[in-house]
Amino acid sequence: MSIDAAGLTISAVRRGLQEKRFSACELAKEALRFAERENPKTNAYLHFCPERALEAARRVDEALARGEHPGPLGGVPVAVKDVIVARGVRNTCGSRLLANYIPPYDATAVIRLEQAGGVILGKTNCDEFAMGSSTENSAFGPVRNPAALDRVPGGSSGGSAAVVAQGTAVVSLGSDTGGSIRQPAAFCGVVGVTPTYGRVSRYGLVAFASSLDHIGPFARNVSDAAGLLKVIAGRDEMDSTSAFAPVPDYHAAMSGEVRGLKIGLPKEYYAGLASETGDQIMKAVEVLNRLGCQVVDISLPHTEYAISAYYIICTAEASSNLARYDGVRYTIRSSCSETLTDMYRSTRGEGFGAECKRRIMLGTYVLSHGYYDAYYLKAQKVRSLITRDFQQAFQQVDAIVTPVSPFPAFKLGEKLSDPLEMYLSDIYTITGDLAGIPCMSLPCGTTANGLPIGMQILTKHFDEAGMFRLAHAYEQAAG
Amino acid sequence: MKITQDEVRYVADLANLRLTDEEIVRMTHDLDEILTHMEKLNELDTSQVEPMAQVLYEAEETATLRQDQEKPTLSNRDALGCAPLGGGGYFKVPLVIER
Numbered sequence: 028m029s030i031d032a033a034g035l036t037i038s039a040v041r042r043g044l045q046e047k048r049f050s051a052c053e054l055a056k057e058a059l060r061f062a063e064r065e066n067p068k069t070n071a072y073l074h075f076c077p078e079r080a081l082e083a084a085r086r087v088d089e090a091l092a093r094g095e096h097p098g099p100l101g102g103v104p105v106a107v108k109d110v111i112v113a114r115g116v117r118n119t120c121g122s123r124l125l126a127n128y129i130p131p132y133d134a135t136a137v138i139r140l141e142q143a144g145g146v147i148l149g150k151t152n153c154d155e156f157a158m159g160s161s162t163e164n165s166a167f168g169p170v171r172n173p174a175a176l177d178r179v180p181g182g183s184s185g186g187s188a189a190v191v192a193q194g195t196a197v198v199s200l201g202s203d204t205g206g207s208i209r210q211p212a213a214f215c216g217v218v219g220v221t222p223t224y225g226r227v228s229r230y231g232l233v234a235f236a237s238s239l240d241h242i243g244p245f246a247r248n249v250s251d252a253a254g255l256l257k258v259i260a261g262r263d264e265m266d267s268t269s270a271f272a273p274v275p276d277y278h279a280a281m282s283g284e285v286r287g288l289k290i291g292l293p294k295e296y297y298a299g300l301a302s303e304t305g306d307q308i309m310k311a312v313e314v315l316n317r318l319g320c321q322v323v324d325i326s327l328p329h330t331e332y333a334i335s336a337y338y339i340i341c342t343a344e345a346s347s348n349l350a351r352y353d354g355v356r357y358t359i360r361s362s363c364s365e366t367l368t369d370m371y372r373s374t375r376g377e378g379f380g381a382e383c384k385r386r387i388m389l390g391t392y393v394l395s396h397g398y399y400d401a402y403y404l405k406a407q408k409v410r411s412l413i414t415r416d417f418q419q420a421f422q423q424v425d426a427i428v429t430p431v432s433p434f435p436a437f438k439l440g441e442k443l444s445d446p447l448e449m450y451l452s453d454i455y456t457i458t459g460d461l462a463g464i465p466c467m468s469l470p471c472g473t474t475a476n477g478l479p480i481g482m483q484i485l486t487k488h489f490d491e492a493g494m495f496r497l498a499h500a501y502e503q504a505a506g
Numbered sequence: 507m508k509i510t511q512d513e514v515r516y517v518a519d520l521a522n523l524r525l526t527d528e529e530i531v532r533m534t535h536d537l538d539e540i541l542t543h544m545e546k547l548n549e550l551d552t553s554q555v556e557p558m559a560q561v562l563y564e565a566e567e568t569a570t571l572r573q574d575q576e577k578p579t580l581s582n583r584d585a586l587g588c589a590p591l592g593g594g595g596y597f598k599v600p601l602v603i604e605r
């Protein structure tokens with residue numbers, strides 16, 4: 028038996044199992060061996076869970092032995108971002124504060140993934156509590172981009188993007204609040220999907236900004252991303268914000284016709300691009316044009332206000348969500364805990380990293396007496412305007428195509444000292460989160476020195492099927 | 507200046523976050539820069555705009571309510587399992603009220 032763990036896709040795993048070229052247990056062992064060997068290059072995994080992986084693989088082999096279908100992810104090696112909990116598996120959120128946290132329950136996405144036959148190999152590195160755009164805010168060291176080891180993988184789901192790019196998992200789960208799936212997908216050259224808000228249950232996703240948080244898949248092709256989303260999507264009574272909308276068969280929808288689709292290019296997203304990024308996106312648009320899509324110029328006029336609105340809303344929600352890390356319930360308490368207030372303040376002061384502190388402070392400030400209307404309420408109103416921009420655009424077009432990031436992966440340390448500049452790099456991804464619409468990053472070429480570039484596709488609420496169809500058509504045509 | 511060091515200290519107290527003197531200096535600088543950027547929102551007249559607190563889609567108002575039925579939940583032991591200090595089925599915290 029020889030298994031090329033790095034090159035597998037979901038369908039390759041299915042074929043390998045059907046043709047008995049390997050068992051799920053053999054594949055899990057080989058995938059773990061390969062991942063543990065390769066991981067020091069990137070620091071993408073924080074920890075592995077071999078027992079859980081082999082247990083899941085054994086269930087797949089038993090199902091196959093009984094002649095049953097092993098599930099749509101049967102035997103597929105999967106990685107999960109370390110903000111999505113799995114019972115009994117350490118979950119750090121990239122934070123010192125949760126360095127030893129062993130969650131007592133499974134996230135719904137994890138349950139569904141394993142019920143579908145997925146084999147979780149381990150948990151992936153990320154910015155602390157998913158706050159960052161480079162994975163440099165992890166308390167456990169940064170992740171290196173597999174395409175260029177001196178560069179960041181993007182963030183906050185940098186580990187989940189890197190493992191798929193590196194071949195140390197076939198697919199992975201990340202979370203996205205302001206671009207944390209799409210931007211690392213673009214930087215690492217893989218597919219990353221932020222589904223419609225509410226499409227995937229967040230039960231068991233450690234909360235950052237609840238009106239913006241999403242769980243979504245990473246994969247090496249559109250079909251695998253669609254397959255993983257199909258497994259984890261759908262109403263869950265454990266998350267009251269999860270949507271009732273039925274989940275269509277994305278694979279069936281994917282093969283549909285794209286001729287005649289109207290694609291909007293919002294002019295606000297095409298000013299100020301690094302030139303190679305702009306060139307590659309326009310080449311991709313040309314491919315869509317050749318496929319028979321009609322390309323039209325549109326405007327999303329409130330785009331320039333998105334960063335401000337986003338960083339008010341997300342920090343306000345974060346300051347509230349992170350109040351629970353107080354030294355009482357979660358593993359770490361400061362030794363300076365003479366009084367209750369000492370315990371709260373010292374535990375949090377010692378435990379949180381610089382970016383989390385900055386966001387807690389900003390969020391507390393914008394919610395504080397006298398500033399609420401000027402900042403938080405104002406930002407929520409601007410969020411309405413940004414959402415309305417998209418609604419109006421989708422009356423004219425079927426999908427919107429933009430860059431994911433103004434530039435490709437930057438060097439480690441390059442933007443670390445300037446938080447505002449780091450925030451500004453999220454400009455093209457946060458609008459989709461504010462509106463709650465589905466959006467994805469799709470690889471579309473590289474720079475001259477080989478850095479991946481991502482194209483973003485956005486569609487209407489719950490139209491993931493339309494998004495996948497366009498992405499798949501592009502992927503096939505571009506080769 | 508949008509924010510002073512004294513205001514930063516006050517907000518840190520509200521957030522129950524102990525910051526060192528160096529952190530206060532850095533935080534004041536960073537927050538000032540970020541809040542100045544956020545001024546941009548004031549260019550927009552939003553007096554006629556409804557705030558958006560949540561992404562809404564069509565569903566019955568009561569759609570997310572469930573039946574009021576007993577169900578198994580986390581055991582006391584599991585819930586306390588990650589506490590830094592617990593005992594007797596409770597979380598233990600420093601003295602709150604002096605006798």
